[in-house]
Amino acid sequence: MTHLFAADLVKAEPLWRAIEQPMALKALVAIVGVALIAWELWWFLGRHGGGVVARESEAGVQEITITVDGGYAPSRIRVKAGQPMRLAFHRIDPSGCVAQVIFPDFHKTLDLPLDATTSLELPPTEAGTYPFHCGMNMVRGVLEVE
Numbered sequence: 001m002t003h004l005f006a007a008d009l010v011k012a013e014p015l016w017r018a019i020e021q022p023m024a025l026k027a028l029v030a031i032v033g034v035a036l037i038a039w040e041l042w043w044f045l046g047r048h049g050g051g052v053v054a055r056e057s058e059a060g061v062q063e064i065t066i067t068v069d070g071g072y073a074p075s076r077i078r079v080k081a082g083q084p085m086r087l088a089f090h091r092i093d094p095s096g097c098v099a100q101v102i103f104p105d106f107h108k109t110l111d112l113p114l115d116a117t118t119s120l121e122l123p124p125t126e127a128g129t130y131p132f133h134c135g136m137n138m139v140r141g142v143l144e145v146e
């Protein structure tokens with residue numbers, strides 16, 4: 001508490017008063033705050049697992065279904081190089097944000113009607129990492145060709 005003149009103490013009613021908290025509680029609040037920030041960074045920027053491997057149909061097409069609900073599930077898809085693939089997007093999220101999915105490297109834009117599954121066929125591709133995203137580049141996924 002800062003030291004005031006005696007006259008001020010008599011007149012001035014403080015607007016708030018500090019409640020002294022135990023050190024352990026202060027430390028706990030700080031630790032929880034840092035943990036939440038770390039979790040948020042991981043959630044938005046981090047890699048979530050090693051990705052999901054597409055299964056292979058009898059015709060040799062790699063197939064995977066991606067659920068579109070606030071994000072792409074899975075968002076990291078692993079396919080083999082040199083084999084055609086079919087990505088089926090099942091959109092259950094009514095948000096207009098995810099009404100389109102764009103594959104910039106393939107120059108493909110796919111419209112995703114709500115409550116439907118829309119497939120995109122991609123030609124055999126060289127190994128590499130090919131990101132995809134919603135129309136506004138807010139929701140993202142990645143195709144890992146290996």
Ligand SMILES: [Cu+2]
Nearest residue numbers: 097134136138
């Ligand atoms: Cu979006």
